[in-house]
Amino acid sequence: MVTKKKVLVLTGGGDCPGLNAVIRGIVKRAKTEKGWSVIGSIEAFNGVLKEPMQLMKLNNKTTAGIHVKGGTILKTTNKGNPLDFAVEQPDGSWTTSDRSDELIEKIKSIGIEAVINIGGDGSQRISQKLFEKGLNIVGVPKTIDNDVSSTDFTFGFRTAVQIATDSFDKLVTTAESHHRVMIMEVMGRDAGWIALHTAMAGGAEVCLIPEIPYDIKKVVDHINSRYKKGKGFVNIVVAEGAKPKDGSVTTVISDEVGYENQRLRGVAFALSAQLKAAGCKADIRETVLGHTQRGGTPIAFDRILATLFGVKAFEMVLNKEYGRMASYRNNNITSVSLKDAISDYNYIKTDNYMVKAAKAIGISFGD
Structure with a gap:
């Protein structure tokens, strides 16, 4: 045999x-x-x-x-x-x-x-x-x-983007109905590809990614300009690894044995607090997609x-x-x-055409 x-x-x-x-x-x-x-x-x-x-x-x-x-x-x-x-x-x-x-x-x-x-x-x-x-x-x-x-x-990437976009579409209607700022947190520890694609597909007003640290005042200005124009709602997509200029990512300490990475969690709520502290008067709600992006067909x-x-x-x-x-x-x-x-990491380069196109259609990265 x-x-x-x-x-x-x-x-x-x-x-x-x-x-x-x-x-x-x-x-x-x-x-x-x-x-x-x-x-x-x-x-x-x-x-x-x-x-x-x-x-x-x-x-x-x-x-x-x-x-x-x-x-x-x-x-x-x-x-x-x-x-x-x-x-x-x-x-x-x-x-x-x-x-x-x-x-x-x-x-x-x-x-x-x-x-x-x-x-x-x-x-x-x-x-x-x-x-x-x-x-x-x-x-x-x-x-x-x-x-x-x-x-x-x-x-797996495109499925995650589809899941995120489907969720984002649902948040747009509730944001419009209540004149709110809706923040949706998606995965993206060091690279903001899911956030960028979702923002483009869903028509977000603001997209915050790890590669472009944001100025909270510029984000607030962009939100306020929407409300002044009579468009009384804003939808934001933020990657879990996004951080403000001169700031750091939002993490929690993991007590899981053998887990080598930082646990990124809570940037949506941190961003909400930063917006309020910077003078944003609109009602704000936060949604964290979490592991729903990893699962399903x-x-x-x-x-x-x-x-x-x-x-x-x-x-x-x-x-x-x-x-x-x-x-x-x-x-x-x-x-x-x-x-x-493994010699290089697939970050989004700031001169990436998709970033330029997103800015060209009015999406703010807070920079």
Whole structure:
């Protein structure tokens, strides 16, 4: 009996519409090649590091119809960095340990030919370090924030924008009915792509993003000018990582073990307080979309892009193109080195045409 080659698939970081479509794309492409089987690791690399290992067979039966579902059948975590793994001490305290060598040894011990790591910027940084340690690994870019460089779009982003736009449309009517200022907070830790696209699609009056620190007085002036013209309502989209000039992002301290990022939360309420303190007389209401942007059914574009990424990732394994990441460039699916993919962050540049166009149609960035 011929022993099948095994490819290990995992999803890391935040969940994202389209993850299941990638998994399904990998499985369907693998089935066309004789001698391959696909294994999934539960909760990113945690599934391999646990004793016993938590793995699942991925085949046509286990992946049937999952492309229309949000989330990931493999589960995910942003607390499982194998190079800085949280370890509980006998006294109940926590420390971290580099378990990457142990991880690679366990992966090789079960006959894994290669690993496909589906994740965002942080996940691909882990991919690069594991590749440098000798692991056969390829990456698939995933993030609703669209902040991974070397790809024009990441799957999940457009679904998040659609969810945000649908919500924004509903807020516009209530803002108009009550002559209010409505503030809608969307995700976007360091990059404001969701906020920018939502503001453009929804017709916002103000868009505040991390890349352009805002002057609260200019925001108030823009609001007041609307009311003076008889347009007695204003809708604002603000990214969670937006901050005032000479100010800082709004955060809360996380007590979650193994969580490496700052928790950004509350910028909508902080902005509301700043507007009132700066003399805004209008009634103000705040809405925080939060994790609704991460869930639900992926739109058609994201299902297609995710499937294309899954097919490409498996073909990269077939061709032994390790240390690389699938990429969408100029309406084509290609690949880039992981090193290049993580060398730069996909910030919105202030001279971006979309920013210029937004300003040209009257959207204020508070600058």
